[in-house]
Amino acid sequence: MSATKAYAAPAANIPLEPFTLERRAPGAHDVQIDILFCGVCHSDLHQIRDEWGGSIFPMVPGHEIVGRVSAVGSHVKGFKVGDLAGVGCMVDSCRECSSCKEGLEQYCETTGMVGTYNSREIGTGQPTYGGYSQQIVVDEKYTLKVSEKLDLARVAPLLCAGITTYSPCASGK
Numbered sequence: 001m002s003a004t005k006a007y008a009a010p011a012a013n014i015p016l017e018p019f020t021l022e023r024r025a026p027g028a029h030d031v032q033i034d035i036l037f038c039g040v041c042h043s044d045l046h047q048i049r050d051e052w053g054g055s056i057f058p059m060v061p062g063h064e065i066v067g068r069v070s071a072v073g074s075h076v077k078g079f080k081v082g083d084l085a086g087v088g089c090m091v092d093s094c095r096e097c098s099s100c101k102e103g104l105e106q107y108c109e110t111t112g113m114v115g116t117y118n119s120r121e122i123g124t125g126q127p128t129y130g131g132y133s134q135q136i137v138v139d140e141k142y143t144l145k146v147s148e149k150l151d152l153a154r155v156a157p158l159l160c161a162g163i164t165t166y167s168p169c170a171s172g173k
């Protein structure tokens, strides 16, 4: 576990304020990312205002995340420390249903997709916290490679808004 500085909405319609959260220590398949940029999505506003109902507070929004890998689990194959990585709107799903097996995890039929924030981890039930924070720990299956050639501030919004226009069915929120 590591203490991570973040900004959280303490309740609906209350401005974000400094917040400290605990990220899990990277498991065997996890990538730990030091966040460099996080986009602001309109769905962040909907959720911190509880306009869709069921919001979990305190809430750390942010699902357009780009950063640099600072640790990897022992079984991680696709990333090493120092790589750039991105995280979009989901961080887990059941991985076993027909939708997950087709690469359509956003339609997961068993657990549903686990949102990057305002959702609950499978197993622990702990709330997920998003990218308005210094660090995130995500399974490498839900982590994207990012090229060193790109302007990272411009990459961040591609993780949600960009993928939505590229493939509407790939965006969970």
Ligand SMILES: [Zn+2]
Residues within 6 Å of the ligand: 041, 042, 043, 044, 063, 089, 160, 161, 173
């Ligand atoms: Zn979004």
Ligand SMILES: [Zn+2]
Residues within 6 Å of the ligand: 093, 094, 095, 096, 097, 098, 099, 100, 105, 107, 108, 109, 110, 111, 112
């Ligand atoms: Zn599934």
